[in-house]
Amino acid sequence: MALTDSFLVTCRGVIDDLDELTTYRDALANIASASRASRVAAWHAAYSPTTTGQSPAYLLRKAIRDTVNAQADIAGTLGPLERESAYSQLAGEYVSTYPKPLDDNQEQAELEKLIRLDRLS
Numbered sequence: 001m002a003l004t005d006s007f008l009v010t011c012r013g014v015i016d017d018l019d020e021l022t023t024y025r026d027a028l029a030n031i032a033s034a035s036r037a038s039r040v041a042a043w044h045a046a047y048s049p050t051t052t053g054q055s056p057a058y059l060l061r062k063a064i065r066d067t068v069n070a071q072a073d074i075a076g077t078l079g080p081l082e083r084e085s086a087y088s089q090l091a092g093e094y095v096s097t098y099p100k101p102l103d104d105n106q107e108q109a110e111l112e113k114l115i116r117l118d119r120l121s
Contacts, residue, residue, distance in 0.1 A: 002082065003078065003082040003085050003086055007071065007072075007075065007078070007086065008086060008089065008090065010071055011067055011068055011071050011090055012090070012093075014067045014070075014071065015063070015064055015090065015094060018060070018063050018067070020059045020060040020062075020063040021060055021063075023056045023059070023060075024046060024057060024059075024060045024094075024095070026056075027042065027046035027056045027057075028042055028045075028046045028096070028098075031043060031046070031098060036101070039101050040101045043100060043101050046098075047098070047100070057095050060095055061091050061095055064087060064090050064091050064094060064095070065091075068083055068086045068090065069083060072086070
């Protein structure tokens with residue numbers, strides 16, 4: 001059977017209540033901060049493996065896949081391709097892909113490049 005909007009709505013309702021979503025969002029709290037140090041810390045808190053296991057982003061993606069599979073098993077109607085499509089769509093909605101912040105040397109090189117370009121104009 002084809003993937004339906006009602007199936008995705010059901011999955012979203014379950015995902016919205018996941019502890020993994022709360023943990024992930026808490027980790028990203030400062031990703032848009034003006035402070036570079038805060039952005040780097042937020043990125044590592046959300047996307048880097050921790051001393052206790054996988055990153056919150058990984059755990060949320062896993063929880064989304066588990067949710068899709070559980071809901072599909074309950075409905076008994078979705079095949080592997082529809083499940084993967086649902087997972088891909090929902091993971092894209094819930095787990096942002098922020099690029100890793102630049103390290104000090106990369107940031108310095110980018111700043112110097114901008115200064116050179118500014119002098120040329």
